[in-house]
Amino acid sequence: MTKPEAELETSYVKNGSITKRTIIAFVVFVALGAGAWIAYQSILSQPKIAGNTQTPLRKVLQFNEAISVAGFDSNKLAKEYPISAAVKKVRVNGIDGLRSPLDTAAWQLNVVKGTGDTLHLTMDDIRKLPKKDLVFDFKCIEGWNQVTHWAGVPLKTFMEHYGLTSLKQLKYMGLSTPDNKYYVGIDMPSVLHPQTILCYEMNGKPLPLNQGYPLRLIIPVKYGIKHLKRIGTMYFSNEKPPDFWAERGYDYFAGH
């Protein structure tokens, strides 16, 4: 047995002083509790102007994002699985930006390099680049996850091939669907992560329409909300590009 527990400190005091100390302690306790409640209510009562969120909460999210971007290690990879581990029935969780009819023949990827300087690429241009297969655990912000199999060109390779290297200096990439009804913004470290791909295949076949045919983003370091389907336009900016779900109260970073 180790040393016995020490006795608690004891003192002898007058009745009056005990009452006084007890009252003070309770007054402080109740005052602090009321203060905390008022602080909570004052946050709740603020208008949701910062991306459908109260400003103090949005500021904390931005603080978390700053830490996450600063500490981002692109050598850390999402776990990859053998192709046999991938599910056959891939969940479809949203069709925002996919409701407009798609003119398959006319589709092209618009890459905005600068003012009045836009690349127009076809799927053939993109398929010429080295293809990477990726089987990873896809994570939805709702909480579910699914091991799924995708293939496409790593975004970093794509950018280097099409002379977008200088744009890596900017802080964000923006993507939007051809109808501009779904759009995301992604921090550059996540864009350049080696597992981020411009994806055109799922389970070894061209993407189905509801999975973003002909081209979508697969970015394992982000929640599904950032994996934009049916990419229409790609652009780069130091300002945060508008983000569909961030405007609806979600964290802008939404990363892993």
Add this chain to the structure above:
Amino acid sequence: MKKVVHKHPLAIRWFHWLNFPILAMMIWSGLLIYWAYGVYDISVANTVLVKFFPKSFYTALNVPYRLAEGMNWHFAFMWLFAINGLLYTLFLAFSGQWKHLLPNKQSFKEAWQVLLHDLHIRKYHPPQIKYNGAQRIAYTMVLVMGIGSLITGIAIYRPVQFGFLRWLCGGYAAARTEHFILTVGFVLFFLVHVLQVTKAGWNNFQSIITGFEVFKVSKKSVNNDKA
């Protein structure tokens, strides 16, 4: 004249009462998040015994469609939860208060005696200085659970950057399940804790606010309180 026994140092009272609303907010916002993929239940042979949670439960508490709000509060209060817990742990370690808290060799036997006593099976209650064996085990366990919530929480929050923690938890989905089970554990702890504090009476309860318990001077020995 009264005898005053100094039970809870000021720091511990702060940690305790800060943790209460912080943990409450973590559990509440966690529920808002969990709703979006609320798939857990306890089943035996394909029969669902407990469903987490029935629709009526969500409706009654106005939980549905508040995922973003839940995440935002959760990822703000996670800092407070972690910092308060870390400071509490450091305080325990450096103040020597851990000697009152951590279970020792007798604690398990004592805890059994306390259990029999509290279930009105035996009259005997083991003597104690600050905490009895059952309390030592419970309060240490809840600290370990807090560390567990932190680890499983980080594994869910940043499963790639903290890939080691994700691995340690047995994967992403496992981490989410563990995080949930720990939360249920906190709720059960809370219920038992409140019941026991209620049973132990005012002198014990007020000591977590004032820091001391008060006894009539005529009493020679320290009372065996049972909170």
